[in-house]
Amino acid sequence: QVQLVESGGGVVQPGRSLRLSCAASGFTFSSHAMHWVRQAPGKGLEWVAVISYDGSKTYYADSVKGRFTISRDDSKNTLHLQMNSLRAEDTAVYYCARVVEPATIGDAFDIWGQGTMVTVSS
Amino acid sequence: SYELTQPPSVSVSPGQTASITCSGDKLGDKYACWYQQKPGQSPVLVIYHDTERPSGIPERFSGSNSGNTATLTISGTQTMDEADYYCQAWDSSTAVFGTGTKVTVL
Numbered sequence: 001q002v003q004l005v006e007s008g009g010g011v012v013q014p015g016r017s018l019r020l021s022c023a024a025s026g027f028t029f030s031s032h033a034m035h036w037v038r039q040a041p042g043k044g045l046e047w048v049a050v051i052s053y054d055g056s057k058t059y060y061a062d063s064v065k066g067r068f069t070i071s072r073d074d075s076k077n078t079l080h081l082q083m084n085s086l087r088a089e090d091t092a093v094y095y096c097a098r099v100v101e102p103a104t105i106g107d108a109f110d111i112w113g114q115g116t117m118v119t120v121s122s
Numbered sequence: 123s124y125e126l127t128q129p130p131s132v133s134v135s136p137g138q139t140a141s142i143t144c145s146g147d148k149l150g151d152k153y154a155c156w157y158q159q160k161p162g163q164s165p166v167l168v169i170y171h172d173t174e175r176p177s178g179i180p181e182r183f184s185g186s187n188s189g190n191t192a193t194l195t196i197s198g199t200q201t202m203d204e205a206d207y208y209c210q211a212w213d214s215s216t217a218v219f220g221t222g223t224k225v226t227v228l
Contacts, residue, residue: 044219100170108210
């Protein structure tokens with residue numbers, strides 16, 4: 001079945017780096033733009049970043065621009081989020097999500113992973 | 123930056139209709155979608171492209187979008203519909219989520 005599984009979360013000190021991964025299965029990964037969305041404990045959803053289906057376009061939320069990098073490896077059906085210079089306010093559950101319409105960046109997210117927790121604390 | 127505003131909470135009796143609003147500047151010119159999130163679970167898409175229901179979403183969920191307001195309507199609300207609901211739209215290559223609404227069925 002269609003599935004997204006995140007990994008790579010954990011506890012990290014402020015200023016350090018972490019790399020998240022999202023393994024996709026059950027659909028043609030290379031046809032869909034992919035996103036990262038996060039949710040701080042007890043808070044609402046916050047969009048983080050998007051990469052187009054072909055990897056040619058990436059966009060970021062202002063809060064992570066210059067610190068986070070989204071990438072994809074279509075040979076492994078995997079999405080990544082490289083997070084550098086982490087701050088306490090980056091503490092959240094990070095979800096990867098698929099766009100409902102193939103080849104479209106700006107659309108609804110129809111498939112979500114289960115999320116991976118990132119805690120930034122000294 | 124673009125903002126989407128929702129009421130913090132909505133209460134509804136079982137079997138009645140719940141309406142959740144999402145307000146944003148000229149929101150009707152954009153596509154709106156809605157997500158349901160239950161405690162400890164990932165969000166689930168319930169409405170996209172203003173009015174479309176993904177497969178598997180019950181018919182009691184419907185949506186509309188005009189002017190500055192998008193609305194999610196739950197007809198014949200069931201206790202299983204108790205959850206947080208978020209609207210979402212796109213602005214300037216950025217996805218924007220609403221502030222979220224907690225729906226209580228009592």
